[in-house]
Amino acid sequence: MTPYITRALAQQIVDTVRDLCGQNxxxxxxxxxxFxxxxxxxxxxxxxxxxEAAASGSVIEVRENDHFTGTQQGVNLPIYHNHKIIAVIGITGNPDDVQKYARLAERITRLLIREKELDAFNRTESEKKSYILRGLIDHEDIHPEYLRENLSRWNIDEKKSCQLLRLKIHSDNRPVLSASLDNAVSQLFKQLDCQLFTFVYPDEYLAVIEEAVFQRKRQFLMDFAQKYKDALWIAVGNPAFIHEIYDSAFSAEIALKSMPAGCSYVEAASLDLELILASINSRSKKAFLAKTLDKLSSEDLKLLHIYFSCDMSLKKTCEETFLHKNTVQYRLNQIYKKCGCNPREFRDAVRLYLALKM
Known part of the structure; x- marks a missing residue:
C-alpha cells in the first residue's frame, strides 16, 4: 500500500517540531x-x-540574501518513502541552527507513516469497513489509493449510484441487543448484497447498497422493517456516488428523525419539507420556536400533532382523542391565547405545523 500523509498528521508533525525548536x-x-x-x-x-527541493530531491538552504516566492530563510528537506519523494519539510531560521530539527522532522514523519501502514494492514476486515464507511460519512481524510484498493476488493463501483441505509435500534432494546437480531441484520445485508457496512455503538447499523439493487429489493427491505418493527427503524438515503455518500447519510438521518409515529420504514425520497427545514441553522430554528411553541405544554403539542395528522378536521381529531368537539375547540382556543397563533386559521396553522416539524 502506498504511504500517505493526511493534513491532520502533517499538522501534528509541524506542531511537534515547532515545540522542540521554537521556529515555524x-x-x-x-x-x-x-498544506x-x-x-x-x-x-x-x-x-x-x-x-524545487521536491523536484531535485535534495536539501535546499535559504540564506538571508536569497529571494524566492513564498520562501523565508531556513532549511527545506525532501521526505522519501519507498525511494519516492512524498513531501518537503521547511523550517524557518538560520540553516546552521535548524538543520538538525529538519532531520528530526523527517525521521518523525517516516516513523508515523510506517505506523499508519502497519495499522491499516493489521485492521480486520470489519475494522476496515467501519473505518472507511465512517470516514466517508464524516469527511475524514482517507488516502485515495487505500480507499480505491478496498472499494475494488469489495466490488463497489465508484461510478455507480448507491444509497445509505440506517438501521436504528429502539432505545429500549439497546441494553439487550440480541444475537438473533444482529444475525438477522447480517443476513439482511447479504440478501441486499451490501459489501460495505458497520455497526455504530450503541444503536445503529450503517450499510451501502447499490441503487439498482435497492430498486429490485425495496419490498424485501420493507418486509424486514415490518417484521422487526418492535426492534428497529430503517431509513434509506437519497442516491449518491460512493465518494458523496455523506449526502445520502444526511438525508437518511433526516428521514429517520421525520419518521411518522407507528412506522418502521422511511425513504428520504419521500421527504420534501423535512429536507428544507433541516438546512435551517439552529439559531433561526430557536428564534422561530420561541415565537410559536415555547409557551405550549406537552399536552398542547400532542393535540396539535393529532390535529394536523387529521388534516385540521375537528371531527377526526375528536375521534382520535376521544374528546368532545367543544373540548377540542376550547383547547385549540387556549393554544391561540398562549402563543398567538390560531391553529384553525391557515396561515397560523402553517407556522405551527412548521414549528412542530422542526
Missing part, C-alpha cells in the same frame, strides 16, 4: 503548496523552494 515549520507537497504549517496564514500558499 511547513509541510509542503511536491507541487510546492503548503500544513505552524503559521496558519501560510497554509494553501505557494512555496517556490519547496517545489
Amino acid at each position: 515549520v511547513n509541510f509542503i507537497d511536491c507541487s510546492g503548496t503548503i 500544513a504549517s505552524t503559521d496558519e496564514s501560510r497554509i494553501g500558499t505557494f512555496h517556490e523552494i519547496g517545489r
